[in-house]
Amino acid sequence: MDAQQIERYFQERRGDHLEELESFLRIPSVSSLSEHKKDMLTAAEWLVKSFEKAGLENVKIDETGGHPLVYADWLHAEGKPTVLVYGHYDVQPVDPLHLWESPPFEPQVRDNKLYARGASDDKGQTFMHIKAAEALLQLNGELPVNMKFIIEGEEEIGSPSLPAYVEKNKEALEADLIVISDTGMQGPGRPAVCYGLRGLAGIQIDVKGPKGDLHSGLYGGAVQNPLHAIVEILESFRDKEGVIQVEGFYDDVLPVSDEERAEFASLEFDLENEKKELGITEDFGEKEYSFVERTWIRPTLEINGITGGFSGEGIKTVLPAEASSKITCRLVPDQDPDDIVAKLKAHVESHKPAGVSVEISEFDKGKPFLTPFDHPAIQAAGRSYEKIYGVPTAFTRMGGSIPIVAAFDEILERPVVLMGFGLASENFHAPNEHFHLENFDKGLRVICDYLFEASALK
Known part of the structure; x- marks a missing residue:
């Protein structure tokens, strides 16, 4: 040339x-x-x-x-x-x-x-x-x-x-x-x-309780609150360091070579500047992995949104009839989106509180x-x-x-x-x-x- x-x-x-x-x-x-x-x-x-x-x-x-x-x-x-x-x-x-x-x-x-x-x-x-x-x-x-x-x-x-x-x-x-x-x-x-x-797998969790919203004074403490129920389910997904608690979630994660990790370390990523740009005081995640590694080579489970009950100005003393949440997982080789969704569904079913029903729908999959x-x-x-x-x-x-x-x-x-x-x-x-x-x-x-x-x- x-x-x-x-x-x-x-x-x-x-x-x-x-x-x-x-x-x-x-x-x-x-x-x-x-x-x-x-x-x-x-x-x-x-x-x-x-x-x-x-x-x-x-x-x-x-x-x-x-x-x-x-x-x-x-x-x-x-x-x-x-x-x-x-x-x-x-x-x-x-x-x-x-x-x-x-x-x-x-x-x-x-x-x-x-x-x-x-x-x-x-x-x-x-x-x-x-x-x-x-x-x-x-x-x-x-x-x-x-x-x-x-x-x-x-x-x-x-x-x-x-x-x-x-x-x-x-x-x-x-x-x-x-x-x-x-x-x-x-x-x-x-x-x-x-x-x-990274790949992608997402689900929506819909939790349903009573047939309609209830007065929290008349029924609070006696009827399961779908918002509390969905919070309990969501809290069960990760521990305090972000390690995912879904059974078998990490089974197929392809190990990363020492050579690759050395290449990542050589990129001179500025963590303090990144935190400043993001407006955060502390980073978060698995302690044995760097910020770069957590975002490139490790799988995640993130709550993207929660809805339910009253969110307008002021207060409305209501026990809501239903609540929902959207969740997405970023996946790494060799995780399969269908397998991960199946494991998420099993986890939700096993952690579902008494007094509510749960429906799970799938969306957004990519290997x-x-x-x-x-x-x-x-x-x-x-x-x-x-x-x-x-x-x-x-x-x-x-x-x-x-x-x-x-x-x-x-x-x-x-x-x-x-x-x-x-x-x-x-x-x-x-x-x-x-x-x-x-x-x-x-x-x-x-x-x-x-x-x-x-x-x-x-």
Whole structure:
């Protein structure tokens, strides 16, 4: 790869590229709102034109059970690996609108940051992969690897249609590795390759007592209070240090190597600064694990909300008829969401107080994901970052969940490389979302370099 030639190419076309990206960002492709259904198709059609302009082939819009998906490829690198690039063109709703400093679908550049909904998550990062492929085709007339692109429109609503699509098109999507840019860097100027994500399992607990709310003076002390009952159930889930008390919860947790833990320790995480940023005085959790390890490699059980009784102004002396709570667990390899939900249900049943009935409903499931951090495809990404940013690359896990990543891993059985260029401070999912253009510029060069690195992978 001629790095200087690529550098000149992107410098000369930076203005044009930003104009193109801004036109993409003007499309209000909010997947969760039916009023934007036409905008979703408009965004998919925009991608078709962008892929065709870049020189990619077999470009098409595929219908799914929901919003359309865009596919493109270039398959002329005989004997070379095939890289499948995944991204999404849908974005989050923009509420609350009054907190935006500029309209969310009218992109603006301020202080070398591009402000718009989708700038960082994920239109900006997806766009970079298209422009990197275009650059190499323009400069060399070919790509160093075979490439396939799959850009969906339902990531922000949980990718309900994508697993079935991938399963149905498994042969057409066959690749040697999968690259996704929908994660973040370790910090400004600090690149990171993410190789692991936590999974997710959630339930709702509904506790019912008397047939209607009761006067607490007439019946308090003689009738079980559903709020007290649900508090008792919830309290039974964890001990005072956050260790989960559900029988068998930790049985399938994959141990983490000393080498990985040493890598985490080397990241120089500033706990005191983190506490200051979060507005807390003490951290919490399993004593034998660090803050980073608790959020990356350990499973959790968190109460997300409790409802029941009277919560208005003043007081109402009522014994409520029912109460409910939502709970989610973040899971780590090799925990299975269905198994964890079954264990949660068994725990609730065994800890249910007398005098109430309990119903449990399931929601939000996703398997954890892990590519060994010493995998050649992961290490190659680290080298590309280091060449462009001039600093060592961090190899990290993430505490969050991207269910489709685990689906790719399970269905296609290929390594997934999470090469993110966003920053945690960029307000994705919040007002004033933005993308640091320094990382847009460097990211284009990193992606180009990685395609050459990937060409040597076996």
